[in-house]
Amino acid sequence: MQQLLKDLRRIDGLIVEENRPLAPLTTMRVGGTAGCFLKPTSLNGLEGLLNYLGGRQIPYKVLGNGSNLIVSDEGIGVVISLSRLKRIYARPGAGLYVEAGCTISNLLSWCLRNGYSGIEPLAGIPGSLGGALFMNAGANGISIGDFVEGLCVTTSEGSHWIDISGDFFRYRKSDIPTGGLISAARFKIMDEARKMEDSRAKNSAMVPASSKEVLQNIRNTMWKRRSTQPLGRPSAGCVFRNPSAEVAAWSLIASCGLQGKRIRDAQVSEKHANFIVNLGKAMSQDILSLIGLIKKRVWDETGVYLKEEVIVWDNEKQRL
Numbered sequence: 001m002q003q004l005l006k007d008l009r010r011i012d013g014l015i016v017e018e019n020r021p022l023a024p025l026t027t028m029r030v031g032g033t034a035g036c037f038l039k040p041t042s043l044n045g046l047e048g049l050l051n052y053l054g055g056r057q058i059p060y061k062v063l064g065n066g067s068n069l070i071v072s073d074e075g076i077g078v079v080i081s082l083s084r085l086k087r088i089y090a091r092p093g094a095g096l097y098v099e100a101g102c103t104i105s106n107l108l109s110w111c112l113r114n115g116y117s118g119i120e121p122l123a124g125i126p127g128s129l130g131g132a133l134f135m136n137a138g139a140n141g142i143s144i145g146d147f148v149e150g151l152c153v154t155t156s157e158g159s160h161w162i163d164i165s166g167d168f169f170r171y172r173k174s175d176i177p178t179g180g181l182i183s184a185a186r187f188k189i190m191d192e193a194r195k196m197e198d199s200r201a202k203n204s205a206m207v208p209a210s211s212k213e214v215l216q217n218i219r220n221t222m223w224k225r226r227s228t229q230p231l232g233r234p235s236a237g238c239v240f241r242n243p244s245a246e247v248a249a250w251s252l253i254a255s256c257g258l259q260g261k262r263i264r265d266a267q268v269s270e271k272h273a274n275f276i277v278n279l280g281k282a283m284s285q286d287i288l289s290l291i292g293l294i295k296k297r298v299w300d301e302t303g304v305y306l307k308e309e310v311i312v313w314d315n316e317k318q319r320l
């Protein structure tokens, strides 16, 4: 481990930390430490890092904003955070470029300042762009992937742009090439003339709008979110994927009378049955036990097998 840290400290554009607690970096507030926590401060730094790790086949995990994660209590070996890669820049006629570490909230602030509408239904999703694209995060009938036309993928070989087509993005899923991570995305922007021509533009591209309109849309989304989700407690959002477009996971869980069910400080939310909240001192293991209990009860009572939407970081091989 000491040799690894020493080697990594030689890479330009990289911040290296040892034994960084991960719980404060996740919205669920659980998990052990990252033995080696790495923050590239430039794309070159990220490329140098992946080249080093790839060459030695050292496994790593990528952390976005930690809002869809249950991190193991035992901790993880190597974790890369892209939180320092967060620039947004518009190239007239060539789209809007956003680095993966930018939060959805900062992207929305940019849209508000610059008068672009489209992704306001995603307001309140507490993720980074990279995590949101990996998960194809969505809400209120739209998904982030609908608005993206290109992705910059970085691997141990370097970075390259891929064009998005077909079903690259699906329900809470994307086809990011194995061994690659998303370092930036290019969003579709439509000008006023094309917006008038194409009535579907609003659900697939950023379109010009007044800041007043964008602000009102964000406020409406946030109001809806606050009234349906337990935002006052740590959580990782919806725990389970919806089994189909017609059947919502929350309704199955609620129908089994599981709201309020607790394992130590992990509790099925009273406000939204598909959320598990941390009442204070929950451990990752408590949350995983509660997930197991919910799956079993829903299977026994309804015959539906629920699948997790949250990502569990619990891999022995990740520990160094």
Ligand SMILES: Cc1cc2nc3c(=O)[nH]c(=O)nc-3n(C[C@H](O)[C@H](O)[C@H](O)COP(=O)(O)OP(=O)(O)OC[C@H]3O[C@@H](n4cnc5c(N)ncnc54)[C@H](O)[C@@H]3O)c2cc1C
Pocket: 027, 061, 062, 063, 064, 065, 066, 067, 068, 069, 082, 100, 124, 125, 126, 127, 128, 129, 130, 131, 132, 133, 134, 135, 136, 137, 138, 139, 176, 180, 181, 182, 183, 229, 231, 235, 236, 237, 238, 311
């Ligand atoms: C209160 C609350 C409300 C939520 N509401 C919604 C909602 O309405 N809709 C919705 O879809 N989700 C929702 N979520 C879940 C979560 O916010 C989203 O899934 C979000 O997109 C995750 O982004 P993140 O940056 O936090 O990713 P993380 O949780 O950090 O990581 C999630 C996964 O993405 C991978 N990843 C992260 N960055 C990259 C990258 N650059 N390249 C490749 N892989 C990467 C990670 O390795 C991990 O596998 C909610 C969560 C909370 C806590």
